[in-house]
Amino acid sequence: DAMVIQNPRYQVTQFGKPVTLSCSQTLNHNVMYWYQQKSSQAPKLLFHYYDKDFNNEADTPDNFQSRRPNTSFCFLDIRSPGLGDAAMYLCATSRGDRVAYEQYFGPGTRLTVT
Amino acid sequence: KNEVEQSPQNLTAQEGEFITINCSYSVGISALHWLQQHPGGGIVSLFMLSSGKKKHGRLIATINIQEKHSSLHITASHPRDSAVYICAVRSHNFNKFYFGSGTKLNVKP
Numbered sequence: 376d377a378m379v380i381q382n383p384r385y386q387v388t389q390f391g392k393p394v395t396l397s398c399s400q401t402l403n404h405n406v407m408y409w410y411q412q413k414s415s416q417a418p419k420l421l422f423h424y425y426d427k428d429f430n431n432e433a434d435t436p437d438n439f440q441s442r443r444p445n446t447s448f449c450f451l452d453i454r455s456p457g458l459g460d461a462a463m464y465l466c467a468t469s470r471g472d473r474v475a476y477e478q479y480f481g482p483g484t485r486l487t488v489t
Numbered sequence: 490k491n492e493v494e495q496s497p498q499n500l501t502a503q504e505g506e507f508i509t510i511n512c513s514y515s516v517g518i519s520a521l522h523w524l525q526q527h528p529g530g531g532i533v534s535l536f537m538l539s540s541g542k543k544k545h546g547r548l549i550a551t552i553n554i555q556e557k558h559s560s561l562h563i564t565a566s567h568p569r570d571s572a573v574y575i576c577a578v579r580s581h582n583f584n585k586f587y588f589g590s591g592t593k594l595n596v597k598p
Contacts, residue, residue: 408586417575417588418532465532478522478577478586480532 378402379481381466387487388456396451396484398466405471407449408478409441412463424449425471453486461488492516495576495589502596508563510592512576515557523550523561524575526591532575535561566596 380399388394398407406425410418422431424443438460440452453460463483470476493514502508512521523535536543536550538559543550547566552559563570576589 415591415593417590419588420586467532477534477537479534480524482529482531 379466379468379479381464381481381484383484384482385485385487387489388453389489390458391455394453394456394486396453396464396466396486398449398451398481399447400466400468400479401447402468402479403446404468404479405446406469407443408465408467408469409439409449409451410465410467411460412465412483413461418465421451456486456488458488461486491590492587493576493578493589495574495592497592498590499593500595502566502594504567504596504598506566506596508566508570508594508596510561510574510576510594512559512561512589513557514559514576514578514587516578516587517581518578519581520579521552521559522577522579522586523559524577526573526575528572535574563594566594568596568598570594571596 378401382397408423409421411421412418420432421435421439422441438454442450463485465483466481467478469478496511520537520539522537524532525535526532538550538552547564549562571594573591573593575591578587
């Protein structure tokens with residue numbers, strides 16, 4: 376059974392047209408992460424939620440926003456996609472207690488910007 | 490400088506060979522993860538370790554906390570092992586992960 380689900384798997388958007396990617400989880404994990412991964416590069420953390428607390432990485436562009444309406448769902452909004460935003464977007468979850476737990480990744484959404 | 494460095498970046502092996510991928514990190518960690526990513530993007534967690542050694546089938550992961558170094562070994566490699574292997578560390582700020590750039594493994598039949 377899928378535990379971290381991302382929709383859609385493939386998304387094509389036009390330059391400047393807002394797009395939303397979604398992630399849901401059945402694990403009841405406290406922490407949800409959004410990563411951007413470009414070809415042949417390591418995933419780059421954009422931001423994460425610890426419960427409802429939003430934690431933005433210092434170098435994440437303002438163009439990227441996120442929402443977490445409840446424990447199960449998290450959204451990545453790209454307000455005005457540029458060609459450089461074409462990438463694989465990975466959602467991951469983890470328990471956020473004071474003990475290290477594994478991250479569980481979704482299958483990713485591949486974003487194309489035309 | 491990246492917090493996590495992996496070597497080699499690319500590795501080609503013949504089926505049956507013993508493979509080692511190395512990972513060094515520079516931050517204080519609570520755990521180190523080895524991840525596998527196949528073409529198409531999905532990432533699977535192979536190991537999470539904070540000390541010693543773990544084994545799962547043909548895969549073995551070791552970590553030396555004092556030296557800030559970990560290795561992933563694959564015994565009797567097989568073409569289906571071909572993937573990108575990523576080392577990631579979870580920092581003492583427990584919710585922050587740092588990723589290596591990955592090792593692309595190609596096992597030829």
